[in-house]
Amino acid sequence: MRFCSECGSDKVQMIMPYGDIGLRHICQNCGAIHYSRHSMVAGCVATHEGRILLCQRAIDPYRGMWTIPAGYVETGETLQEAAIRETYEEAGATATHLRLLTVYNLPMFSEVYVLFSADLKTPQLMAGEESLEVKLVYPEEIDWSSLAFPMVREALRHWVAPAGCSSVDVADFLWGPEGGVRVRHHDRMGKDGPE
Structure with a gap:
């Protein structure tokens, strides 16, 4: 400064x-x-009839790889409003019934990712400026090696896990000196408190 x-x-x-x-x-x-201050990122694991919304990135980093709709929270927005806006901007889709899914800390980048599970109002999608393509896939169709960010992989793994939608995943993403990422999960919080 x-x-x-x-x-x-x-x-x-x-x-x-x-x-x-x-x-x-x-x-x-x-x-x-x-x-x-930390920057806040909000997004959605948005679904329609069991299929998950994925967006192919049109921008760097990770251009051409797949992600979920997410982005920085704007001044004056709530986390939920930002997640809904990002879903519309990136996929032309309306997210409803948001439920807290994950809170991921990225201390190296001074960022906190807050991701929600959400329902899509309709299955109609349209790629926005930041997406090359958008699609709905069943969990077993996810190409895990084509996902852009470690936070996206963890959020999707948590969502597809048997208790995923009934608990909140809180984790720290720690980058090592060699560039590898280590994920440190905190106690998972269920609907009635710690599991």
């Missing part, structure tokens, strides 16, 4: 405030403390 967003000063330093546990950007002119 080069300039304070409160007063515009260029006198911003990384300092650990008294009583805090981490370094923060602090303006030496006005005293404003600037905290880093």
Whole structure:
């Protein structure tokens, strides 16, 4: 951070405030403390009569690979509104009856993915600007090697698991120095609390 967003000063330093546990950007002119924030991503494992909506990416990264509709939450949106919007933008589909499915932490990228299971109002689909193609597939038809992101693979694995739709999967995605991804699952939360 080069300039304070409160007063515009260029006198911003990384300092650990008294009583805090981490370094923060602090303006030496006005005293404003600037905290880093996580970006929120929302999306859906959206289905119609047992078939799952998949979108083939038209953009990098992972152009040509398959994913579920998801994207960044806009200012003023709820998580559910963002998931519904992304489903419409990427697949021309209307998601309804959203239910929390997963919460995935990506600390390396300062992102949190909140994914819902949802019903599609109709099976009619139309690829949006960010999708080359959209389709509905049965779980056994999923080509797991063609999925774009580890979070998508985990969310779909959780959804197809016998108790998937009745529990919430909470996990951390940790990237190692060699580039590999390790998934650390927390206790799965069922409808009545921890399982």
